[in-house]
Amino acid sequence: MSAPLQTCPTGAMIIGAEPVIGTGKEIRSSDPRTGAALDPAYPTASAEHVERACALAAQAFPVFRATTAERRAEFLERIADLIDKRQDLLVERAHAETALPRPRLTGEVGRTSGQLRLFAAELRAGSWQGARIDPARLDRVPLPRPDIRQRRIALGPVAVFGASNFPLAFSTAGGDTASALAAGCPVVVKAHQAHLGTAELVARAIAEAAADTGMPEGVFSQVVGSGTDIGAQLVRDPRIRAVGFTGSRQGGLAIAAAAAARPVPIPVYAEMSSINPVLLLPAALGSRGAELGAAFVGSLTLGAGQFCTNPGLVLMVEGPGLDAFTKAAADAVATNPGATMLTIGIADHYAAAGDAIAARDGVDELACGSRSGDAAGGCARLLTVDGARFVADPGLQAEAFGATSLLVRCADIAELTAAVSALEGQLTATVHADEADHPLAAKLLPLLEERAGRILFDGWPTGVEVGHAMVHGGPFPATTDPRSTSVGTLAIERFLRPVAYQDVPAALLPAEVQDDNPVGVWRRLDGEPSRDALATESAD
Amino acid sequence: MSAPLQTCPTGAMIIGAEPVIGTGKEIRSSDPRTGAALDPAYPTASAEHVERACALAAQAFPVFRATTAERRAEFLERIADLIDKRQDLLVERAHAETALPRPRLTGEVGRTSGQLRLFAAELRAGSWQGARIDPARLDRVPLPRPDIRQRRIALGPVAVFGASNFPLAFSTAGGDTASALAAGCPVVVKAHQAHLGTAELVARAIAEAAADTGMPEGVFSQVVGSGTDIGAQLVRDPRIRAVGFTGSRQGGLAIAAAAAARPVPIPVYAEMSSINPVLLLPAALGSRGAELGAAFVGSLTLGAGQFCTNPGLVLMVEGPGLDAFTKAAADAVATNPGATMLTIGIADHYAAAGDAIAARDGVDELACGSRSGDAAGGCARLLTVDGARFVADPGLQAEAFGATSLLVRCADIAELTAAVSALEGQLTATVHADEADHPLAAKLLPLLEERAGRILFDGWPTGVEVGHAMVHGGPFPATTDPRSTSVGTLAIERFLRPVAYQDVPAALLPAEVQDDNPVGVWRRLDGEPSRDALATESAD
Missing domain, CATH: 3.40.605.10 (Aldehyde Dehydrogenase; Chain A, domain 1)
Structure with missing residues (x-):
């Protein structure tokens, strides 16, 4: 022992x-x-x-x-x-x-x-x-079909x-x-x-x-x-x-x-790596810009911004509500007290990554919060750039792991669409949309599907439900394998592989593919889902 | 047009x-x-x-x-x-x-x-x-659970x-x-x-x-x-x-x-690459050695041996039936008229790969068939080696894409087990077993599952059914990705990835995850397979 x-x-x-x-x-x-x-x-x-x-x-x-x-x-x-x-x-x-x-x-x-x-x-x-x-x-012509069973x-x-x-x-x-x-x-x-x-x-x-x-x-x-x-x-x-x-x-x-x-x-x-774009569609932005700005910073600064699903990018179109959103977000960031990050190394990387984005052509700093005096202190930070520049500069998609976000002001819907099309793979993509935005959302949705593992509406990406339908994954560089979720x-399913059993004697078959389904699992019988036992051929 | x-x-x-x-x-x-x-x-x-x-x-x-x-x-x-x-x-x-x-x-x-x-x-x-x-x-505490749906x-x-x-x-x-x-x-x-x-x-x-x-x-x-x-x-x-x-x-x-x-x-x-081992267990070998030998060469020479699932390796234990199997197989190979291979390049590679195996220490040539006079002619070939040598020499597992097979004579069950344990990944593994062999087969089955995509009993691996349960795949080097089948x-599933939809408005959801299941597909509702519509909460 x-x-x-x-x-x-x-x-x-x-x-x-x-x-x-x-x-x-x-x-x-x-x-x-x-x-x-x-x-x-x-x-x-x-x-x-x-x-x-x-x-x-x-x-x-x-x-x-x-x-x-x-x-x-x-x-x-x-x-x-x-x-x-x-x-x-x-x-x-x-x-x-x-x-x-x-x-x-x-x-x-x-x-x-x-x-x-x-x-x-x-x-x-x-x-x-x-x-x-x-x-x-056995009666198939020209050759009988063997018995084939599969499990993982x-x-x-x-x-x-x-x-x-x-x-x-x-x-x-x-x-x-x-x-x-x-x-x-x-x-x-x-x-x-x-x-x-x-x-x-x-x-x-x-x-x-x-x-x-x-x-x-x-x-x-x-x-x-x-x-x-x-x-x-x-x-x-x-x-x-x-x-x-x-x-x-x-x-x-x-x-x-x-x-x-x-x-x-x-x-x-x-x-x-994922910067989790948030799209603020025109009607939603117009009807609740300021409210969205405050809520956004709540998500941005949660856990000192150290969520894989932290909203590091906001895409919106110039128009009503954009200034209200920007002001509310900037105010909230400016008054943010800062937080202790996970490690001194993370805090250093975070500051350097934010500086690197801020230093790129066309990027302006909108607001910076306080930095706590802790060894691993970090401050929230809001940057902005116009849509054309964002589309042209892949370097603006670098992840700063922490509470830094880049607000992208697009001239029009076409530029917003171009910005979405330019995105790398993401864990999440968030859309804020009023009913009047739904036709536009319907056009953007396929682009988001191709670029993200999870698409959410009228919420914030931080917070990942653990259930049957969740996908926490997505195209590269969000993950190395978009065919799965963590x-x-x-x-x-990431840790399984299929094996087929052909004409294997009943006594040697794994339980889940035995005729009488002793473990009661769902199976596909000739392709059709079922929990039934396999109907065996009459012996006479 | x-x-x-x-x-x-x-x-x-x-x-x-x-x-x-x-x-x-x-x-x-x-x-x-x-x-x-x-x-x-x-x-x-x-x-x-x-x-x-x-x-x-x-x-x-x-x-x-x-x-x-x-x-x-x-x-x-x-x-x-x-x-x-x-x-x-x-x-x-x-x-x-x-x-x-x-x-x-x-x-x-x-x-x-x-x-x-x-x-x-x-x-x-x-x-x-x-x-x-x-x-x-919505009534979950401390936080309501969002609506999450998934499709590929x-x-x-x-x-x-x-x-x-x-x-x-x-x-x-x-x-x-x-x-x-x-x-x-x-x-x-x-x-x-x-x-x-x-x-x-x-x-x-x-x-x-x-x-x-x-x-x-x-x-x-x-x-x-x-x-x-x-x-x-x-x-x-x-x-x-x-x-x-x-x-x-x-x-x-x-x-x-x-x-x-x-x-x-x-x-x-x-x-x-796969050499598709065939295991002849003692009782089966004893009861039908000669018959198995003839049938084996039928599978070996099918399509000039140019099947991915061609039986390039036979594992058996010294004992009754081994000589009968070997003689029947050698006779069938010796009298095989040869066949035209797919290309001159394949025929050249085939001959060279067979020569390379034949030249390894401990390998004897049992039989060689005729070579057709065609430009891409190839001849069936039977080699043999003892089990200890096979276990010690990974070079004996090289694929000769064509009708060459290596018969491995194991001294006992322990050596047979060691030979199976030494195998690389395979598309198929075949077992010939009489009822008296089933206890041994039950012991070997897990080893075969870990090394092959398909396990078949009392048949031959050439011939791959196209159905729901087939696996034509397997661990490296049979494939680069054992998590699938071709x-x-x-x-x-090889060409799909999952996407999750969180709180996406009903009007924007893909058909297969809409409440009323308009396309009638099987889905997992809170984990349970069903083709039902989703029961919606009462509106009052």
């Missing part, structure tokens, strides 16, 4: 069932308010530690993927229960490491456990298995790189881990340096849940590293079969390039 | 609605029996031709993807009708270019049109749209590289083209040099069907090129959003590398 798992951070990684102290250079998370290094120190993993985590994951894989959906659901629910039980501890540690407000972190604990429970429910519902049966047709199986061990901005919901037990475990894939997490203690606490909860529910050793590990060595080793390890990543464009592209260069390339699901139940 | 489309090959490409004669170097297909060049000559495309095909595809895309599923179904059916109507012409031309027997080619015409009709039916059934609705919950949309223009070995079913109007068009993606085909005339005839049928059914110009083009320039230009063109390829490992890897190196990387579905209705 392993030593009893602790509930306060000790500086350990989790490798298989065991807490393990690294042997490399010590790293620490720090308090973004003061820059002070936090205890405990985390000695980084050696190459042997990563090797062992991958070896254990590969060893766990055949056992774990063969567990029933019900058993994996219980595992996920147990993780959720332990995370909920340790809410206070998690919130305190995450608050120390990220300076995110406690209510936001409390919500994030609930989101994290809720997400795990949603995948448990999805596992039991079973549509994810993609079961299909084309029964034999897990890809293999998955490497997960957590996000800086959601220390819980997009990190150690976040959406990537939850969907990979649901699919039957063991997970090796590289903990984010910005919240090592939170990561350790969550990793311990996962390891404890794995032990409680009898999951094989190696189903989950978490390693700690600084720089890119440990991450690169993970991505290159032949036993790793897919990667989930949330972070910078630079980081995502480096991982995707490493994965493509492997002797056996693997899928990379990297969520990277939030919501569809995310499980 | 365009000039009336011809029904015999003229040396033209199809760019948009027009036959176009290239301006580059002339290339020709040749008769594999004699090596004689066939008329007409095909001048290759210039960079401008490729540019124009891509520009037209991009222009067609928004119009084409917005057509209803019903209209796209009619387009596919019209292509199928025209292909069927021109069966005799197609068979004659394909026979001249490939030397494949006329009955095989006649069957392939039916397979090609049948495949198009299956996708038409799938379009009408509508499950492919992946519609999901999570209705709003087309990725964009697709480049298709046809296969040498199926001049119809995996070529100009083959599975890649059919599934991409079904998804709403315009297609630009690079015709295979081995069957330029067949490719032109089929391309004309597609162009004619597009005109007949009112599809936008650019929905389909076909270009001709020699070497890799034209193909590389296609893969790098920013308007191309996905690639379908069937061919050699070298070709597929080059395309995948080029696609990954684009400023905006795109998915590549390359079906490449045959069967699931193939449509």
Whole structure:
């Protein structure tokens, strides 16, 4: 038996069932308010530690993927229960490491456990298995048709790189881990340096849940590293079969390039960069410009602007309401007290990226909020440019990860359309439209569909529902793979592949494609969705 | 209006609605029996031709993807009708270019049109749209839940590289083209040099069907090129959003590398290399060794061995029946008259690849058939090696595309298991098992699932059913993307991506996610599959 798992951070990684102290250079998370290094120190993993985590994951894989959906659901629910039980501890540690407000972190604990429970429910519902049966047709001419059945199986061990901005919901037990475990894939997490203690606490909860529910050793590990060595080793390890990543464009592209260069390339699901355009259509702008301006800044400054879906771009046409919107937004930004960003590095990058946009030809600064005196302080910032310039200068689409937004004033609808057409891929696109705007919205909608994973009307993109219909993804550079989502139940499909069974004897068939449908899943029988048993041919 | 489309090959490409004669170097297909060049000559495309095909595809895309599923179904059916109507012409031309027997080619015409009709039916059934609705919950605390709906949309223009070995079913109007068009993606085909005339005839049928059914110009083009320039230009063109390829490992890897190196990387579905292991379990071998040997050589030599699913590897354990199997197989190979291969190049590669395997340590030659006197003649060949050697030497897994197979004699079940564990990714894995073998088969099945896209029992892998449950795909190097199939209705998903709609006004929603389900598709309502209308909240 392993030593009893602790509930306060000790500086350990989790490798298989065991807490393990690294042997490399010590790293620490720090308090973004003061820059002070936090205890405990985390000695980084050696190459042997990563090797062992991958070896254990590969060893766990055949056992774990063969567990029933019900058993994996219980595992996920147990993780959720332990995370909920340790809410206070998690919130305190995450608050120390990220300076995110406690209510936001409390919500994030609930989101994290809720997400795990949603995948448990999805596992039991079973549509994810993609079961299909084309029964034999022995009387077909010229040749009889064989019996063919299909289901999806897990890809293999998955490497997960957590996000800086959601220390819980997009990190150690976040959406990537939850969907990979649901699919039957063991997970090796590289903990984010910005919240090592939170990561350790969550990793311990996962390891404890794995032990409680009898999951094989190696189903989950978490390693700690600084720089890119440990991450690169993970991505290159032949036993790793897919990667989930949330972070910078630079980081995502480096991982995707490493994965493509492997002797056996693997899928990379990297969520990277998005400026989340907001379109204010003329009637809406005219009828509620000032109101939109204030609400926009509320979304812009939420979480110090550090949401992947932060509205970094506003597109509108010169006309009634534009000045009212601009004034209201500028006033709100100017009086914004500023906020502590997640890390000093993020705050530095944010300031530099905003300066770079502000320095481009034709860009004017409309307003700048206060900067908090904290080490990682950041200030809200509003820039503006005209539509023609925006269309001509792709550099204006750079992401400044934080509360900076660029207001684009288009001369007319044609210029607005050109600006939309010039957009790179996005996680979201938001439209504010009154009923009189609907004909224009109908024309713009197809352009937005081609450029974004989620389109929302008359709301704000920050805030991502976790459900069945959510898409948190989108064309490059929002992600490296627009065919999927990292939030919501569809995310499980990222870690599955189809297998067909031809004339496989009944006794050897997986449960979900057996004639009598013992697990009660939805299947396509000769193409038609059904939960019925397969009508078997009369024996006489 | 365009000039009336011809029904015999003229040396033209199809760019948009027009036959176009290239301006580059002339290339020709040749008769594999004699090596004689066939008329007409095909001048290759210039960079401008490729540019124009891509520009037209991009222009067609928004119009084409917005057509209803019903209209796209009619387009596919019209292509199928025209292909069927021109069966005799197609068979004659394909026979001249490939030397494949006329009955095989006649069957392939039916397979090609049948495949198009299956996708038409799938379009009408509508499950492919992946519609999901999570209705709003305005009373949820602490925050109301927005209305979120999801559907899948087309990725964009697709480049298709046809296969040498199926001049119809995996070529100009083959599975890649059919599934991409079904998804709403315009297609630009690079015709295979081995069957330029067949490719032109089929391309004309597609162009004619597009005109007949009112599809936008650019929905389909076909270009001709020699070497890799034209193909590389296609893969790098920013308007191309996905690639379908069937061919050699070298070709597929080059395309995948080029696609990954684009400023905006795109998915590549390359079906490449597979040796399709056949496992003969002890009881089956003992009870019907000789019978299996004869049947095996039937599958091995079908189509001169030029099937992606050709059984290039047999794994068995020393014991009763092994000698009978080996003798029957060797006898059948020794008396095989040989066959004309698809091209002189393929025949040369085949001979060299077989020689390379035969020259490896521990490999013995069991039998060699006759070589036909044709220019592209090839002979069946049977090699053998022991299990320990096979496990130790990955070079023995090289594909010799043709009728060469390697019989692996394992000392015991442990060595057989080790040999299976050592396998690279495969399109298929075949098991011959009597009832007494089922316990062993149950142990091997998970290993085969992890290594193959399709597992079949007591049959032969050559012959791929086109249906809902088929998987023609598998782990690398069988394909570059194991998450999909290139045959069967699931193939449509390769060319789609999900989009979410949050609080989008009812009047602007796509039909498949409207409340009343006007197109009658299966959807997931709060996760539960249903074809019902959405129950709307009472208005009072």
